[in-house]
Amino acid sequence: MHTLICDLTARTVDGLQLSHVPDTVIAREDLETAGACCGCMRCRTECPGRCVMPDSLQGLADVLRATDRLDIIARWTPAGASPLVKRVVDRSLPFFMAPRATERTLHLCIWLYGAPDPAERMQAARAIQALARDLALEVDGIWFPASIEDAGRTDLTCAEHQSDPASAGNVCEVAPARGSAPERIALINASPKTGPSATAHLLADFADALGAYTRLSGSPQPAINDIVCGRDGSLRASGFGQHGDAEGVLAQCDTIVIGYPLYFGSLPSHLLAWLEGAADARTFAPQANVYAICNLASYDPERALPSFAALESLCRHAGLAWCGGLTAAGGAMILPASRSPRMGTWRRKRSEAIDALIAAVRLGETVSEAAERIGRTACAADPDAILARCPLPRPVLRIAARRLWLRSPS
Numbered sequence: 001m002h003t004l005i006c007d008l009t010a011r012t013v014d015g016l017q018l019s020h021v022p023d024t025v026i027a028r029e030d031l032e033t034a035g036a037c038c039g040c041m042r043c044r045t046e047c048p049g050r051c052v053m054p055d056s057l058q059g060l061a062d063v064l065r066a067t068d069r070l071d072i073i074a075r076w077t078p079a080g081a082s083p084l085v086k087r088v089v090d091r092s093l094p095f096f097m098a099p100r101a102t103e104r105t106l107h108l109c110i111w112l113y114g115a116p117d118p119a120e121r122m123q124a125a126r127a128i129q130a131l132a133r134d135l136a137l138e139v140d141g142i143w144f145p146a147s148i149e150d151a152g153r154t155d156l157t158c159a160e161h162q163s164d165p166a167s168a169g170n171v172c173e174v175a176p177a178r179g180s181a182p183e184r185i186a187l188i189n190a191s192p193k194t195g196p197s198a199t200a201h202l203l204a205d206f207a208d209a210l211g212a213y214t215r216l217s218g219s220p221q222p223a224i225n226d227i228v229c230g231r232d233g234s235l236r237a238s239g240f241g242q243h244g245d246a247e248g249v250l251a252q253c254d255t256i257v258i259g260y261p262l263y264f265g266s267l268p269s270h271l272l273a274w275l276e277g278a279a280d281a282r283t284f285a286p287q288a289n290v291y292a293i294c295n296l297a298s299y300d301p302e303r304a305l306p307s308f309a310a311l312e313s314l315c316r317h318a319g320l321a322w323c324g325g326l327t328a329a330g331g332a333m334i335l336p337a338s339r340s341p342r343m344g345t346w347r348r349k350r351s352e353a354i355d356a357l358i359a360a361v362r363l364g365e366t367v368s369e370a371a372e373r374i375g376r377t378a379c380a381a382d383p384d385a386i387l388a389r390c391p392l393p394r395p396v397l398r399i400a401a402r403r404l405w406l407r408s409p410s
Contacts, residue, residue, distance in 0.1 A: 037269070087269040257361070345391055
């Protein structure tokens with residue numbers, strides 16, 4: 001079966017000159033009535049292979065099981081596809097969690113319209129290829145049509161032939177780091193969970209350790225503002241020291257720390273939707289420093305690096321200073337180990353990574369600049385990334401994650 005997923009209306013799809021006519025079309029109308037993934041993992045533990053959310057995407061896994069060729073048409077974003085299409089990707093988790101019914105290879109073709117320059121197109125192509133490898137998909141082509149009318153055509157030049165980073169032209173540079181201690185910090189929790197989560201724990205650990213180091217050094221204590229990014233892509237302020245709405249609070253912060261779980265190698269759809277809108281509206285303080293704390297279920301923290309590239313691109317468009325972040329692997333074990341000693345066996349690697357990030361935040365510098373100053377070895381894959389590896393061996397993590405997933409939300 002041939003399936004098309006797109007952020008265009010069904011009427012627009014009917015007017016396209018598609019090279020192949022799909023059997024099933026999931027269009028904008030279907031995506032707008034569906035919710036973002038809530039990260040409950042019940043598609044793995046309670047009803048394997050099926051989403052529990054009763055909306056237009058509940059049967060997505062069944063459609064994908066019957067699909068041989070999957071076409072995706074989406075507006076380009078720094079994270080790859082648009083937030084609406086990324087919502088479908090996130091909601092396809094039941095399909096990839098359940099054992100494949102056959103050995104059939106799922107062939108993937110993608111059209112991203114609106115990509116501004118060759119460098120951005122190359123970044124998107126690399127991210128798609130990496131995701132396809134992780135999900136055992138066969139990528140037949142990645143195209144960047146000049147207009148929506150050309151989407152769905154396979155006679156266009158593919159990304160590999162038209163995207164040369166050396167010919168990127170005038171690409172906006174990321175704003176430089178402020179180089180001074182922060183006065184107001186926004187901690188943005190982008191976990192879809194409404195209760196305890198690994199993301200909330202990592203942000204709380206960051207705030208507690210930052211306060212402790214600031215008191216010990218006798219330096220001024222920065223104001224901490226807790227903000228939640230909801231599944232609908234909206235912000236709300238919570239915690240202490242808050243006045244006014246979340247956007248107003250955020251506009252006064254010179255430093256932003258975004259915590260999020262990794263969904264299919266990239267930012268969750270609701271976080272991407274908010275970041276895009278905030279970048280366009282210039283919601284942030286000019287040239288604010290931006291850091292990230294990402295947790296992922298995978299054993300390999302390097303898998304989160306494409307999401308850092310997406311955040312860097314978003315910062316470039318918003319006039320912000322991307323300063324790097326940390327990625328914590330083995331996310332299912334973060335909450336179960338949260339009450340163990342901070343520098344004990346179960347938490348030491350994450351705690352040391354958080355402390356390294358705090359050093360960069362307190363100095364108002366990038367992760368790589370702070371690493372050079374304090375004599376810490378930078379990550380070879382990305383100098384502005386801090387990798388916190390899982391303390392468990394890979395086979396043990398796999399077994400433990402199956403048992404603890406519901407109690408260790410993202």
